[in-house]
Amino acid sequence: MYQQQNLRATPSPRGVRRPSRPGRLLSAAGLAVAAGLALPGPAAQAAATPSPTPTPVTSTVRCSVPDLVRAIQRANRTPGADTIRLARTCTYELVTADPDSPADGLPVITSEITIDGDGATIKRAASAPDFRILRVGPDTGALTLNRTTISGGRATDCPQFPGQGVCGGGIYSQGSLTVNHSRVVHNAAHTASADVFAEGGGIDSDGTATVNDSEISHNSATYSGPTPSSAEGGGIANDGTLTLNRTRVTDNSIAVTDGNDSFAFGSGHAAFGLTKIDHSTISGNRARAVGGTALGALATGDPLPGQETTLAVTDSTISGNTTSAPKGTALGGGLGTNFPVKLVRTRVVDNTATAPGGTARGGGIHIGRTGEVTLRESTVRGNTAHAPGGTARGGGMSNATGGTARTYRSHITQNTAEAPDGGTSQGGGVFSAVGSTTLAKGSVTGNRAADGGGIFEASGTVTLNGTPVRDNHPDNCAPAGSVPGCTG
Known part of the structure; x- marks a missing residue:
């Protein structure tokens, strides 16, 4: 369950972090102003000479x-x-x-x-x-x-x-x-x-x-x-x-x-x-x-x-990374998030999420239960979700537990979800469940999985706005009729 990836919601030490700076002085000042009172201070010095500005010092070290x-x-x-x-x-x-x-x-x-x-x-x-x-x-x-x-x-x-x-x-x-x-x-x-x-x-x-x-x-x-x-x-x-x-x-x-x-x-x-x-x-x-x-x-x-x-990534590349969890859960070879992320003119390419005997989701991008990912003029290409004997979902992108994905003029291409040795692979390009995925004015092409080569919609909604889904193997979308406007 993706709830477990919210690290500070788990029993890990990060769950008990506290701010380090007390606000007592600021609170006292605010109360004084609200009451029309003045905090104690030195006598008025209207003609006081301003302190000189410290001179910067440069030293050369042997x-x-x-x-x-x-x-x-x-x-x-x-x-x-x-x-x-x-x-x-x-x-x-x-x-x-x-x-x-x-x-x-x-x-x-x-x-x-x-x-x-x-x-x-x-x-x-x-x-x-x-x-x-x-x-x-x-x-x-x-x-x-x-x-x-x-x-x-x-x-x-x-x-x-x-x-x-x-x-x-x-x-x-x-x-x-x-x-x-x-x-x-x-x-x-x-x-x-x-x-x-x-x-x-x-x-x-x-x-x-x-x-x-x-x-x-x-x-x-x-x-x-x-x-x-x-x-x-x-x-x-x-x-x-x-x-x-x-x-x-x-x-x-x-x-x-x-x-x-x-x-x-x-x-x-x-x-x-x-x-x-x-x-x-x-x-x-x-x-x-x-x-x-x-x-x-x-x-x-x-x-x-x-x-x-929040995370904003612009004109950047996320490539060739590997997220590995044998007999466990590997999420997002390139990017994994449970919070708002915006990618603009960014390439997510050739990343791998691998979990032999376990679950691999999102070879390129994994979106968690409360995650929100927006892609604009970006590319998700050549990523792999790999789970021999396990479950592989979303070679390019996985929105599997209720998050929100939006793409605009972005292309999801040549990604793979694979689970040899009797495993299950779904959604070579995109795997969607529970949440909402909207793909606008882009493309989903040339992706591969055992089922839903382009898009696999287990539940939730996938909306195509001017986004062709074609040339995926063995099919473009699964189950049949699950994604309006997607055929073959």
Whole structure:
């Protein structure tokens, strides 16, 4: 049942998250204004001299870890914005954690700091104890990272949710984070502790984040504990607002303990907040949950209280990703969602949802019970739902539990639902049940399944508005007469 994929509705630790900032001061101020009262304050100073604007400070750091540590400490103490320029192409190899924050390799960023790497790398030494590379603190923490590689970090905690998770192997941010022309590679968030989730192998942002012209690759989030839990966001996870521009999220992975009903969620990117992705690529990411549930290379999940999850993807590509759940449930090889998603001029191509002996739904896209997916001028092509000896539904797109799908000038073509070894395969192009699917001014062509090569409508409604369904194998729509306007 897709209700189980709403991770924070399950007994997982994410279900008990709470906002971290009390509103007592704001409430007091609001009450004072409403009552016509003034909060206590200093005497009037009409002629007070304004404070001078702090002068930005720029420091150049030699190829030395101690010098880099001192530069960050100095910048944290200095009012205003500071820039730290690293030695060109230097590798700053961290062998010990920061003594004041043992989960982090460098001092926590607590002020406005820009790090200009000029091709430099900051990495954890292979022989060092586990720690992430960088953490941006809440409220006043603001980091801009330019032309820098972050590598080898291994998260051991999750400061916003202590004891509940392990977050942000490379970078963890509770404040403001901007990443430009940089690489976040070969970092990990891993836990073997019962009931603890692993999240954001490369980057985990609970604040506001923007990633421009960067690469997030070969990161991982894994859970190997004995009880049901989850691994989320092999490359990126965000609970706050995130914008991704001209960025590659590639070859990241997530995995969970075999056979204990755990969730592997968002192998490339797990979005739990407002997310915008433009001119970017999410490709080659892998999720694995043997006997559990694996969901999407790009996946949306339940937001924090008072926030919302929506996802907008424009002029981007979601390709070559694999969601695998042998003897379990694999949902959405490319995209899996239970929240509003809009794809514009985006290609969802050559993704796979595979579940030998289990259930595979949505080789390209899976829409959950409360999901809403809109495709405009987009393509869903060459995706596969694969379930030997099991059930495969919706090679291109599955709307199987009551969601809403709308497409406009979009094409669903050459997708496959297959279940060899005596399994059941339905809806090579589209599988629909319970919910509503409307296809306008596009096409459903060249798809394959054992039944309903183009569209299989188990229940709910499928509406065709100027959308031909043709050249699918062995038939265009099933059961016969279920989709008005579809023949053959």
